[in-house]
Amino acid sequence: MTSSTTSHLLPSGQDLDSAIAEGAHAYELDRKHVFHSWSAQAQIKPMTIIAADGQYVWDGDGNKLLDFSGQLVFTNIGHQHPKVVAAIADQAAKLCTIAPQHVNAARSEAARLIAERTPGDLNRVFFTNGGADAIEHAIRMARLHTGRYKVLSRYRSYHGGTDTAINLTGDPRRYPNDYASSGVVHFNGPFLYRSSFYSENEQQETERALEYLERLIKHEGPSSFAAIVLESVPGTAGIMVPPPGYMAGVREICNKYGIVFIADEVMAGFGRTGEWFAIQNFDVVPDLITFAKGVTSGYVPLGGVAINDAIYSTFADRAYPGGLTYSGHPLACAAAVATINVMEDEGMVANAKRIGEDVLGPGLRELAAKHPSVGETRGLGVFQAIELVANPQTREPLAPYGGSSPAMNAVIAACKSGGLLPFANFNRIHAVPACNITDAEVAEGLGILDAALTVADGHVV
Template identity: 85%
Template sequence: MTITDQPTDAAVLPTGEPVDSAIERGRRAYELDRKHVFHSWSAQAQINPMTVLAAQGSYVWDGDGNKLLDFSSQLVNTNIGHQHPKVVAAIAEQAATLCTIAPQHVNDARSEAARLIAERTPGDLNRVFFTNAGADAVEHAVRMARLHTGRYKVLSRYRSYHGGTETAINLTGDPRRWPNDHGNAGIVHFDGPFLYRSTFHAETEEQETQRALEHLDRLVRMEGPSTIAAIILESVPGTAGIMVPPPGYMAGVREICDRHGIVFIADEVMAGFGRTGKWFAIQNFDVVPDLITFAKGVTSGYVPLGGVAINDAIYASFADRAYPGGLTYSGHPLASACAVATINAMEDEGMVDNAARIGRDVLGPGLRDLAARHRSVGEVRGLGVFWAIELVANQQTREPLAPYGGSSPAMTAVLAACKSGGLLPFANFNRVHAVPPCNVTDDEVAEGLRILDAALTVADDYTV
């Protein structure tokens, strides 16, 4: 249903702009996009990107004026929803005060953002190096680890994503790495725990943890512990499938790192800032890494910002020697002010607790109910407002509804059913992710579950 099909008082966007004029504006934007914009991760001539005319809270309006419940949080980054008034106001206030300043100078927005982040990181990760986004946060975390240890190799897991820059894409463990991986970046991949599709022939979480840790420990010994600078893990892998680590796994990785003097980097770019019901996902496992990379939710994506939270030992490596790295926009005042307002809004409005409650009491149970009623669902898994629905063609064989690294007519039909029902999903390969904002309401989750229910009925038609 389009906005113009609704009552007359709803025939305007949240901005007050009439829908008809917004649609015309959107058509012009689409025309210019297709003439001049080069899209990421895409075959340029084969895409038909959706135009977004407006967004508010948990909803967006597409180029035809359709109102869609945003169960994607865009790229899982609008953790406080769209257009939060306190954050929009803070950006405007900062712009009126100080738009930009070089990073060698102190600015109060950056100082306060660093304080608020350091207050929420676990352990002694009390210093923050600001970057523009998540990929360069990973680049700098790896650089810090290499300089701190004097070693070069970095270990990362398959079924992971760490960013699109040179080191980050080589660290990535999904097919997007393949065209960019020449086997010369000092990266070694390993299998992490994923019981539903276990590579360790495990039948229980305990077996999966034990065998995954044995695999990692053996790899470290075979590669040579004295050659390994860091192990990087998404605390909860995001795009790769939201596979929550089983009990004991993260603690086991911490022990392996401690035993061999390896830096443990927790990638919190997607899982951080409330998404799992904790400020940082690693806090679900009572483990303290040496470095944390973050981005996305720290500003809810309103202004690009990323960073590395650094522990005392690594900070000490650069106390009396220069760190050889920097960015023109490190701790940019507009981005920093946005981070301050975002964190304060999350705190003041209890969004992290809300995310935990939604996952525990509403979204998790609702998704498990869908799994029980739809033969196309192999598994649902997640924490907080960070969930994946694994779709299969056959529950017994666990054949995915789309191949690893690709899509399928079945997935295309499922996603079309989501959108026609009024839901904007996040999807990857054979999965639909349910990742609404941290301040999503119970009613909005119920709405999303109703639309997913209908879309999964479409998926059921492709199963045996």
């Protein structure tokens, strides 16, 4: 591990030794009582975090790590931003909670700020507790609006852990939960590096992927589809930026067959790609947008669905059959208001765009040219992926699809020992720091990645 913090005090002012002792006790209780997500419970050794500040976290041994993970890609403004922390405290002193049938000022202002940033006429917001239930409600809205049931979703996607959301998901986490009864039809989306369409360039990939999608819709019955759900830029599945023209082509197909276009912005939204919403990179307006994560930088859980005029009109004089006890919770909405305002005031969205174009993206491409283990780097803004391979010619991944490998484990360990907390999935390392990261902090992270990739190079054949 990297050396402990030079000060004996953490940024919060807490004594480091006492924080380490508290962390050890927390770990003991965790292993006795906490059931972890997506894990074989007896086989995990979770990292303890005792503090966080800005772009850094401190582990249970007091080691300071540069956070290139965004946790689960949600700390878009970094950790412990003082203005957002203060806004949560102020709201708690004023109005901690109130039932969703009542107006509260924080919810109204959060909805206004979000609607100002959505494209087109997506001017109404239904608040949820997180991204998965945002997807659940977006699908319900689309089905009721169209009177149809089936939904399209691509392979290599993730949409959440609840029933409909996990069945929409196109990665191996779906398999144990999929009984082929959810009305979901999966399809292959564009991904030139591992093309399903034998494409040689982006234009071919766009044309062939769209031709395949429309043929699939025709074969399945166009009048049976309520919606298509797409991550504007797929996140956990690999940060595969859609090639030029693809999203516009999907919009045209949806228009042609009366299919609701749902853009899943849970991970890619709120500045991460250098736009408020990733779909804005492609000049396309969906019918519904789902969001969560970055809307509050994860400080308080919040999600939602942004709704266009046509779908809103369906429920103008017809009750929408859905709701949540904590919809528009005042503490969560106050966090959203403060997060959006500090992102605006401090130019974080523009910074994410500049960092991606001028610092992080070029830096990753330099690493790719240097290390034979890097098959490809790709992304937008502070939403970037490093595809690791065991063989650059065959593109054999360094870990199998749906799993890990000793080689990947060694690379992740090298990142952590060098002082970097990465986001890793299968054979990839994702570079997904906060939108307000500095050039110097990116350079620090790239230096640690450089050393870790030397470990990966040792597994190349």
